[in-house]
Amino acid sequence: SSSSDHASSSAMSMPSGSASIPASASFNAADVMFDQMMIPHHQQAVEMAKLVPSRTTNERVRALATAIEGAQQPEIDQMTAALQAWHQPTSMPSGGEHGGHGGHSMSGMMTDDQMNELKTLSGSAFDTMWLRMMVEHHQGAIEMAQTELAQGKDPATKALAQSIIDAQQKEIAQMRSMLPQ
Numbered sequence: 001s002s003s004s005d006h007a008s009s010s011a012m013s014m015p016s017g018s019a020s021i022p023a024s025a026s027f028n029a030a031d032v033m034f035d036q037m038m039i040p041h042h043q044q045a046v047e048m049a050k051l052v053p054s055r056t057t058n059e060r061v062r063a064l065a066t067a068i069e070g071a072q073q074p075e076i077d078q079m080t081a082a083l084q085a086w087h088q089p090t091s092m093p094s095g096g097e098h099g100g101h102g103g104h105s106m107s108g109m110m111t112d113d114q115m116n117e118l119k120t121l122s123g124s125a126f127d128t129m130w131l132r133m134m135v136e137h138h139q140g141a142i143e144m145a146q147t148e149l150a151q152g153k154d155p156a157t158k159a160l161a162q163s164i165i166d167a168q169q170k171e172i173a174q175m176r177s178m179l180p181q
Contacts, residue, residue, distance in 0.1 A: 025086070030151035032088045034161065035079040037106050037144055039090065042072040042079075044109060045137055048130065051119060055126045060178055064171065068134070071167060075160060082157060108140020131175045138168040138175075 021029060045068055052065035083090045110118075110133055118129055145161035145168075152158050 021086075025153075027082075027086055027154035027157065028152065030148060031154040031157045032083065032086065034144060034148040034152060034157060035083050036089070036092045038141065038164075039076055039079050040092070041106055041109060041137070041141055041144065042076045044115075045069075045072050045134070045141075046076070047115070048110070048118070048134060048137070051126075052130065055122045056124075056130075058124075058127050061127050061130065064134075064174065064178075065130075068171065075164070078160060079157075082154070106140065107143045108137040110137065127178075128180060131179050135172050135175050135179075138172050142168055142172075 021027070021032070049065040049069040049072075052062055056062065080090050114133060118126070118133065121129055142165050145164045148161035149158055149165075152161065
């Protein structure tokens, strides 16, 4: 219908997503922001995981990268589907991939320089940098998920946030045990 088309186009043009969310909705601006920020955050983790097979023979690092990629891609799909169901943009309105979300920074995101440096490494040097970057990346995801638990409204999004915290805290402990002491 033309009325729903108008609603979604006006929502996209508003600087703040919260203004376009009806009070009766089962989700709020915190849910939208969490999904919009976590999608590119997860995409970067998947990108980092894809670097592993060609750069290290360390089986523990390879297994961890496979697990991270396997866990995060379905979560990306879930968050994308939620945003689409809510008629919200699936990417941040600011357009900047690493730029944050309307003044909110994305914790743990790697810079292009860090990603480029990582791509030049192999063997144990790669393992160490990859593990350190992924620990920092996971810590950022946990911070974002804790904000969602505190401020979000949508039960499925809050459940996803809790599962991200649980899984990534375990992976952080595992990665720290793999880093040179």
